[in-house]
Amino acid sequence: MGNQWLALAYRLRHLRVVAGRVQASLRSRGLAGTWQRIRERRQARRGGPPAFAPPAADLRTRPLKLDAVATPRASIVIPAYGQLDYTLACLHALAACGDRTPFEVIVVDDASTDATPEVLPGVPGLRYLRNAGNLGFIGACNAGAAAARGEFLVFLNNDTTVQPGWLDALLDTFETHPDTGLAGSQLVYPDGRLQEAGGIVFADGSGWNYGRFGDPAHPRHGFVREVDYCSGASIALPRSLFEALGGFDPHYAPAYYEDTDLAMRVRAAGHRVRYQPASVVVHHEGVSSGTDPTQGVKQHQATNQVKFLARWREVLAATHAPPGTDPVLASERGRRHRVLVLDACTPHPDRDSGSVRMLALLRLLREAGCAVSFFNEDRSHDGDYTRALQQLGVEAWWTPYLADVPRWLKAEGHRFDLVIASRHYVLSPLLPLLRRHAPRARIVFDTVDLHYLREAREAGLAGDPARQAAAERTRGAELALVAACDATWVVSAAEKPLLEAAVPGARVEVVSNIHDVGERGAPHGQRHGLLFVGSYRHPPNVDAAHWLADEIFPRIRARRPGLELHLVGADAPADVAALGERDGIRFHGHVPDLGPLLASSRISLAPLRYGAGVKGKVNQALALGLPVVATHCAVEGMFLTDGVDVLVADEAEGFADAVLRLYDDATLWDALSRGGQENTRRHFSRDAVRRTLDALLASLPPR
Secondary structure, three states, X not given: OOHHHHHHHHHHXXXXXXXXXXXXXXXXXXXXXXXXXXXXXXXXXXXXXXXXXOOOOOOOOOOOOOOOOOOOOEEEEEEEOOOHHHHHHHHHHHHHOOOOOOEEEEEEEXXXXXXXXXXXXXXXXXXXXXXXXXXXXXXXXXXXXXXXXXXXXXEEOOOEEEOOOHHHHHHHHHHHOOOXXXXXXXXXXXXXXXXXXXXXXXOOOOEEEOOOOOOOOOHHHOOOEEOOEOOOOEEEEEHHHHHHOOOOOHHHOOOOOHHHHHHHHHHHOOOEEEEEEEEEEEEOOOOOOOOOOOOHHHHHHHHHHHHHHHHHHHHHHHHOOOOOOOHHHHOOOOOOEEEXXXXXXXXXXXXXXXXXXXXXXXXXXXXXXXXXXXXXXXXXXXXXXXXXXHHHOEEEOOOOOOOOHHHHHHHHHHHOOEEEEEOHHHHOOOHHHHHHHOOOOEEEEEOOOOHHHHHHHHHHHHOOHHHHHHHHHHHHHHHHHHHHOOEEEEOOOOOHHHHHHHOOOOOEEEOOOOOOOOOOOOOHHHOOOEEEEOOOOOHHHHHHHHHHHHHHHHHHHHHOOOOOEEEEOOOOOHHHHHHHXXXXXXXXXXXXXXXXXXXXXXXXXXXXXXXOOOOHHHHHHHHOOOOEEEOOHHHOOOOOOEOOOEEEOOOHHHHHHHHHHHHHOHHHHHHHHHHHHXXXXXXXXHHHHHHHHHHHHHOOOOO
């Protein structure tokens, strides 16, 4: 089939998906709610800062005060040579930024000849230093660093205007990526265009401001990346590291290539250099040093490149891309392979267990040294959830930057070594396009759970022939993908032999849920109540909530009238929410932080009557030492043993008996608590999945 027919087939399939989602939204939200949702999605897709005005004319008379901080976390060092109005604009922006990080501001006046020495000493809260003579950018920065008190040094040009949240985001990089030694901001021009999203240093020592003149909000520029260097207009690093490295090297005096050399030395000391897009700084480039490379300080750019190349020639030749390399491939350091990950939705880890697993997989891919791109089925930007992926280091794509998937794959597909696609209905329409446009990529079908198995069990429970027929169609679709893909992932060890028998010769591997074992928390006697957690977009959870409320909990309450049941979960239909009106049942809806409920409840319940895969609600409870009473379906493929690390019952009476037995038996409760955590360590840890990922990545052809 030709490219045009493949693209047309995909677009028609996508239109059906969009139409189906609109219909579902109309049923659940109504017309007004659906329109509001569309507006929210459209707003989320808009990005990029507005144009920024030059410094106002009245800055010298406008009140300015900086907070006097006794113990600053950050010391912001601003070298200044003239250009007082720009320095004042920079200070006003710092005073108004609203960041939570306590900071001090040190302006190093490098022997300015304008009104700088008359005006700045009178600014409350500002630490003003004046050099006896002009030391240049390097000397001024080093002088400011010597006077600093903060844990972090932040070097900021005086011709910059920081945006709210810039400092918090910049320093958060060191928390979320602990191996970071230096972090740099996203620099934008006053007209709103991108100036730099991290820098590239090629093997000949030449530099490249990645993304220059582009859109700051573009997905390529919106995620945390390891880079060769970041321009010194706005960078941060631990003060102790800067001092250990000897500061900016006067070898490059008065300026240029000192920031690039510093990044190389940070890396040589065992740390990483990262670009932080959430730290946005407007840079009025050229105000301080001009833009003509043949005149003034700017002329040192060429001579210092020669010095830089002489110092780092061997390292550059061994670890940097040659000139002419695709900037997209050169823009992120240290990536073994490029991976495309596809799923129905952006991970919402506070709303469903599948998202917890997907987020953990993305994190493991990043830790394994992969450059990771991601988009969801409807190509939406999902606000904080998308931004969380970007902070993890994932290149998340959305409309309008991904307006047409076939065209995007035609342009981008050749860069990928591996494609991981979750759920059969996401991969099926894309597989022909992926084979055509990503010919070097291995394709993994991530089932998440076997949908046909869940649907068949639901049909059997309901006695519905139409649902059974639908389950057979799903089975055909899933098995076709198993046969066509290079590998298939299942989350349950019970599902692996089913696929191996149905598709002989298929490569099927278990990549299950991923959970960290946490603190066990309060003992049996200090806990109270029962807990059921589930995303109610998932039909088995709706059925489980009703069976629990209608058949199981009345039996429990008859014997223990004061016992309380907590129902938790997002996207609940009205009939599930209404269960909270019954005696002893409290309906919470979506709870972003389940920690307090998991820490205070005595038992977690998993009364699923049908389903497939591995149940995240069970994993989550066991990992924290909260014992579980479940059906066989709920613990299928989890290596759990009744009475050792879980209690299992499939009938309402037996389920109620098990709950009450465990509720009253502190010894049994403690044994199951410890057994559940041991099960998590053995079968659902990061290490278990990391081994499978490492083997897969090792099998990929080298770039």
